[in-house]
Amino acid sequence: MDGNEKKLSEYIDRLNAERQPEQHGAPGDSPELERLYSTVRLVRSLREPALPKGDYPKELAAAVRSRQTGKGYQKGKKRVWLGGLAGMAAVLVIAVMLSSILPLGNVDVVHAMEEAFRGIKAYHGILEIVTSNAQGQQNLRTKLEVWADKEGRYYIRGLEGWQKDIITVNNGGSKWQVRPDRREVNVFPAFPDAYRFIFELGNEIEQAKNALSTSVVGEDTIAGRKTDVLEVTPKGGAPYRIWVDKETRLPLQKQSAMQNALQSTVTYTSINFGDVIPGELLVLEVPDGYSEIDKNPEQFVNSMTEAAEALGFAPKVPGEVPAGFDPEGVAIVPDTGLVKLYYIAGDRKAKVVVVQGKADGEFKRASTSIFAQVNGSPAEVQSPVGEEHGILRSGGQYAGIAGISSIRWRQDGYEYAVIGDAPLEQMADFAEGLVGGALEMPSTGQQSFARSAIEVPVDLEMEENEQKSVDAGHSPWRLDPVYVAQVFVSLEISPEGIVGEYPIEYEELEVIENNGAEAVVKVTDDNTPIEKVFLKRLVRQDSTGIWTVVGYDPAN
Amino acid sequence: MLRINKSKNSKQCHEASIEEICSETWEILYRYVYFKVQNREEAEDITQEAYVKALSRWQQGAVRPDNHAAYLKTTALNIIRDRWRKTKRKGAEVDLEAVNPLDIAVEGPAETSNLRMMVDDALKKLAEDQRRVIDLRIIKGFSVARTAEMMGKKESTVRVIQYRALKALADILEENSESREGPKYGW
Numbered sequence: 002m003d004g005n006e007k008k009l010s011e012y013i014d015r016l017n018a019e020r021q022p023e024q025h026g027a028p029g030d031s032p033e034l035e036r037l038y039s040t041v042r043l044v045r046s047l048r049e050p051a052l053p054k055g056d057y058p059k060e061l062a063a064a065v066r067s068r069q070t071g072k073g074y075q076k077g078k079k080r081v082w083l084g085g086l087a088g089m090a091a092v093l094v095i096a097v098m099l100s101s102i103l104p105l106g107n108v109d110v111v112h113a114m115e116e117a118f119r120g121i122k123a124y125h126g127i128l129e130i131v132t133s134n135a136q137g138q139q140n141l142r143t144k145l146e147v148w149a150d151k152e153g154r155y156y157i158r159g160l161e162g163w164q165k166d167i168i169t170v171n172n173g174g175s176k177w178q179v180r181p182d183r184r185e186v187n188v189f190p191a192f193p194d195a196y197r198f199i200f201e202l203g204n205e206i207e208q209a210k211n212a213l214s215t216s217v218v219g220e221d222t223i224a225g226r227k228t229d230v231l232e233v234t235p236k237g238g239a240p241y242r243i244w245v246d247k248e249t250r251l252p253l254q255k256q257s258a259m260q261n262a263l264q265s266t267v268t269y270t271s272i273n274f275g276d277v278i279p280g281e282l283l284v285l286e287v288p289d290g291y292s293e294i295d296k297n298p299e300q301f302v303n304s305m306t307e308a309a310e311a312l313g314f315a316p317k318v319p320g321e322v323p324a325g326f327d328p329e330g331v332a333i334v335p336d337t338g339l340v341k342l343y344y345i346a347g348d349r350k351a352k353v354v355v356v357q358g359k360a361d362g363e364f365k366r367a368s369t370s371i372f373a374q375v376n377g378s379p380a381e382v383q384s385p386v387g388e389e390h391g392i393l394r395s396g397g398q399y400a401g402i403a404g405i406s407s408i409r410w411r412q413d414g415y416e417y418a419v420i421g422d423a424p425l426e427q428m429a430d431f432a433e434g435l436v437g438g439a440l441e442m443p444s445t446g447q448q449s450f451a452r453s454a455i456e457v458p459v460d461l462e463m464e465e466n467e468q469k470s471v472d473a474g475h476s477p478w479r480l481d482p483v484y485v486a487q488v489f490v491s492l493e494i495s496p497e498g499i500v501g502e503y504p505i506e507y508e509e510l511e512v513i514e515n516n517g518a519e520a521v522v523k524v525t526d527d528n529t530p531i532e533k534v535f536l537k538r539l540v541r542q543d544s545t546g547i548w549t550v551v552g553y554d555p556a557n
Numbered sequence: 558m559l560r561i562n563k564s565k566n567s568k569q570c571h572e573a574s575i576e577e578i579c580s581e582t583w584e585i586l587y588r589y590v591y592f593k594v595q596n597r598e599e600a601e602d603i604t605q606e607a608y609v610k611a612l613s614r615w616q617q618g619a620v621r622p623d624n625h626a627a628y629l630k631t632t633a634l635n636i637i638r639d640r641w642r643k644t645k646r647k648g649a650e651v652d653l654e655a656v657n658p659l660d661i662a663v664e665g666p667a668e669t670s671n672l673r674m675m676v677d678d679a680l681k682k683l684a685e686d687q688r689r690v691i692d693l694r695i696i697k698g699f700s701v702a703r704t705a706e707m708m709g710k711k712e713s714t715v716r717v718i719q720y721r722a723l724k725a726l727a728d729i730l731e732e733n734s735e736s737r738e739g740p741k742y743g744w
Contacts, residue, residue, distance in 0.1 A: 006720040010701055013719070017698040019597035025641065037720070040727040042595040043676055044695045050591040052584075053601055062579040065608045132674070140674065163678060263673060394709050477697050484703065507702040 009037055011501055016041065018499065019051050051475055054466075110231055110245055111215055114206045117250035123150035126272035127160070128200060133264045142265070148278040149201060152349050156282040157198050169198070172283040174330075175297060179288070186287045188295045192343070192352050193402050193422065200267040205243060205252045209233050218242070223254050224270045249274075298395075299332040299341060308333050308340045314415075316340040316357055319434030323427055326353065339392055344431070346423065353421035353431055358392045360416045365390055366409075368483040369544070371517040373408070375417075376438020380410035384425055385544060387480075392416045408432045408440060443516035450514050450521055453535040453552025461539060468540040468547050479547040483510045486522040486534040489550045493530055505529055518542040524556070532556040578625060579608060586629045593637055603640075607633040679729040687722030694719055 015022040024038060053061075130142045143162030149155040152173060159167045168179040176189045209215055212233045219230040221244055228244040235241075239258035246253045254268040287293045302308050309315045311333050322328060322344065329343040329352070339358040346352070366372060366381035367388035373380045381390070384406035386399045391409055399405055399420060406425050409418040410432070419431045429440040471479050478484040487507055494504045505526055513533075514521040522534045533554040538546035586607060591600040611625075611632045680688055686708075693704040694715075701719075705712045 006716045009720055009723065010716050013694055014700065016596050017694075017700075021594070021596055021599040021602070025594065025599060036727050037723045040723045040730065041695060042593075043672070043730070044680070044691060044723075044726070045595045046592055047673055047676060047696055048698075050588055050600070051597045053587065053597065057587075057601075058580045058583045059576070061583055061605060061608065062576040064605055065579065065612060066575050068605075068609045134671075142674075163681065388707060389709065400707060477699065478703075481703070484700070503700075507700065507706075 005031075005034055008034060009041070012038055013041055014501070016045060020498075049473060049475065051470075110217055110229055110250075111206070111209050113250040114245060114252065115210065118202060118206050121151070121251075121274045122276045123148070123278055124202065124272055124274050125278075126269040128198075129268050129270055130162070130199065131266045131268070133266065135259065145198070147198060147269075148282060149198075150278050151203065153194075154278060154283060155198060155201075156278055170283060170285070172285075174301075175285065177285055179291070184291045186285070186291050186293045188285070188293065188297050190297045190299055190398065192354070193399060193405050193420075200252070200255055200269070202251055205255065208235065209243065212236065223268060226253060228253055298334050298336055300335065301330055301332045303331075305331060307331075311335065312338050312340060312358075314359065316342070317415075317417075317435055318342065319355065319431055320437065321434055323430035323434060325427070326423075337392070344421075351421060351423035351427070353419060353423050353428060355431055355435060356392050356418040356420060357415055360411050360414050361391075364411050364416070366512070366515075368512045368515075369481050370515065372443060372512070372515045374441045375408065375410040375432050376412060376436045378410050378412050380408060380432075380440065382425070382440075382442065383407045383409075383544075386420070387544065392418050393420065412436050443514075450516075450519055450535070453533070454554045456552045457550050459539065459549055459551060464539050464547065464549050471547050472545065480545070482512060482515065482520040482522055482536045482548045483507060485536060485548045485550060486510050486524075489534055489553075490524055490529055490531050510534075520548065527556070530556055575608075575612065578612075582626050582629055585626055586633060589630050590633050590637070593634075603633055603636050606636055610636070675730065675733060679726055679733060682729050683722055683725055686718055687725060690715055690718045691722050691726070 012022050012024055022038075125146075125148050128145045128147050130144075131139050132142050133139045141162060143164045144160040145164065146158040146160055147155065148157075153171070154173050155169075155171055157169045159165045166181045170177055171191055171194055174191055176191045176194060178187045178189070179185075180187065209231065213236050214234045216232050217229050218232045221228050221230050223244045223246075227247045229247060231243050231245055232240055233243060241258055242256045243252045244254035244256075245251065251272075253272070254266065256266045257264055302311065305316060305318065308331055312335075319342075325347050326344045327347065329345040332341045332343065333339065334341065337358065339356055342355040344353045344355070364379060366379065367383060367390055369387040370381040370383045373382045385401075385403060386393070386405050386407050387401070389395055389398075389400050393399055393407060393409060399407065404422045405420065406422075406428060407418055407420040408425075408428055409416070411417070417432070417435060419428045419435075421428055432440050467476070467479060470476060478488075484507070487503055487505060487510055488499070490505050490510070491499050491503045505524070509524060509526040511523050511525055512520055513523045518538050520536045522536065524531050524533065531553050534550055535552040535554075536548045537551045539549050539551075540546055583604065587600055587604045590603045590607070591597070594600055594603065607629050611629050614628075614632075615625075680691065683691065689708060690704060693699045693707060694701070699707070701712045701715050705715045708715065710718075
């Protein structure tokens with residue numbers, strides 16, 4: 002490998018580990034590498050800084066005092082008064098906010114939005130996205146023309162800003178984007194749609210409905226319309242506000258919390274409602290002089306017979322389509338020899354895809370998945386999909402998309418996956434209907450797996466703080482039991498700290514049990530002092546919960 | 558607003574003042590330093606050194622007490638410049654300003670926001686694979702192995718994409734920086 006590529010990668014690793022890279026305190030590299038190091042730091046500045054752990058200001062003051070006087074410092078000096086004042090200020094702010102709450106109930110506003118949205122079929126509006134910085138300076142990022150309907154179809158055209166003249170369309174069958182700057186039309190699969198468009202009314206109402214709490218905090222006039230201001234606190238993430246039109250009872254504006262010194266405000270400066278999106282907007286037409294780049298590897302076929310002829314095997318079909326769903330279409334992926342059966346919910350709110358193909362190589366489950374069984378065979382359950390293995394491998398079509406879950410397993414030489422945005426129970430119905438056996442999820446009771454030989458003491462308060470930090474987007478590796486085990490084993494091998502590559506490779510650790518709340522990772526390298534690492538999700542037992550090492554078995 | 562009772566001159570008052578100054582200003586200074594160095598270890602170290610240096614100046618009465626944050630930032634920036642210039646001198650005598658046009662001496666939230674927007678816009682101009690590697694490796698902080706697994710590529714391929722992506726990004730940012738009006742970037 003090129004030495005510079007390796008050096009650059011190690012530099013990134015070092016920053017990711019929150020350690021000083023040797024390049025910051027040793028003889029310099031070439032100007033080109035220095036330039037790339039700068040670029041890494043610049044990109045990294047998009048992240049929220051990793052703040053010091055513990056009671057840093059107090060320890061800082063003690064360390065500074067100690068360096069000034071040449072004496073060691075003592076912990077437990079008097080607490081500063083600022084925390085008290087800040088606390089009082091916070092109480093005052095809360096009191097003011099509470100006093101401004103209007104008589105109209107919060108639930109009523111959310112319910113009214115649901116009812117109003119139920120009554121419309123399609124809408125057309127002009128959407129403006131403005132960012133503000135901490136000093137209140139505003140910048141129009143983009144202005145869009147939006148057409149959208151309740152079936153999930155949309156047409157978006159950039160009017161101003163960085164998306165100017167770019168057209169993005171999803172007509173339910175396929176998605177495409179017209180790029181005049183490149184004179185290209187890129188075609189993508191319609192589902193799952195990783196990026197639809199910002200401030201889609203149905204999504205906003207759904208998010209408000211599922212939020213941890215909502216409260217009406219005032220009234221305002223937006224684009225000449227009188228609105229109620231609703232503060233929404235989501236499950237995880239910072240609170241944000243939406244402005245709800247008093248007359249239509251639909252959202253008109255959304256404002257994010259200040260993050261990374263930036264706040265974005267999305268506003269429908271005009272909006273009207275109708276029955277359908279004009280048909281001509283939903284038809285793919287490649288303008289003269291433009292090239293069509295098909296990034297959709299799927300081809301729709303007319304029947305299962307056509308699919309079987311193209312792929313050389315007869316695909317299985319669920320014995321009975323689960324209640325509430327209808328077949329939507331059949332597609333094949335010739336490059337990978339897969340067939341995809343599409344199903345759609347009667348209310349058009351959910352889609353499920355049954356994927357199948359010939360089994361290839363060893364069946365490996367994603368380390369972050371729950372280890373289940375389908376019809377007695379090992380199965381991988383992910384909710385949401387974090388990693389793409391086996392027939393789900395698609396270059397990122399599914400991973401990381403909110404609300405997409407999957408069940409994957411093998412039987413009789415074939416690999417199957419059910420993937421979609423329906424509840425897991427409904428997806429299990431598809432899996433069971435396909436192979437005639439039940440989906441069995443592992444139990445999550447007290448101490449589900451064998452006990453470790455050696456227990457590792459845990460500071461629960463510290464773990465709770467770590468969880469908050471991960472919730473804010475830091476240290477995402479804490480969500481992966483293999484990565485957590487890798488760091489633990491590496492520190493056992495090199496207690497003085499990890500420099501450069503980890504002494505044990507990620508591939509040398511294997512999850513052998515995972516029920517979503519507890520996991521056991523086996524170390525396959527013989528030259529380590531540990532054979533098995535036992536982990537638990539101590540703070541939260543879902544896909545957002547961090548893993549903590551609670552014990553290990555030493556190697557013989 | 559930080560207040561220091563200058564009439565008291567006891568050791569107890571001095572210690573309390575250090576605590577008050579650190580408590581009130583540490584975060585703004587730490588974030589400023591972190592923005593430059595992008596790692597906690599170095600940021601903590603430079604932050605501490607900045608206080609030690611600045612406090613000795615304050616005790617000599619060289620700085621107005623209402624100007625602590627600005628003075629701390631300047632002190633920290635000088636420490637970084639000094640450390641990193643030393644680094645270059647040990648090597649090939651490279652002029653830091655000349656090779657680091659992207660390291661911006663950000664003074665306030667407005668500049669920070671503009672810078673972030675600039676980086677954000679530049680990222681959008683990268684190829685899909687390149688943008689994904691930058692996102693997974695630098696913004697999300699995954700290892701090469703994990704990134705390779707998530708992208709279904711070899712680790713060596715990820716390193717190659719990563720190198721090319723950063724090179725392309727540096728070019729775009731420099732181009733944008735040169736076309737902007739106002740001061741050029743550099744420490």
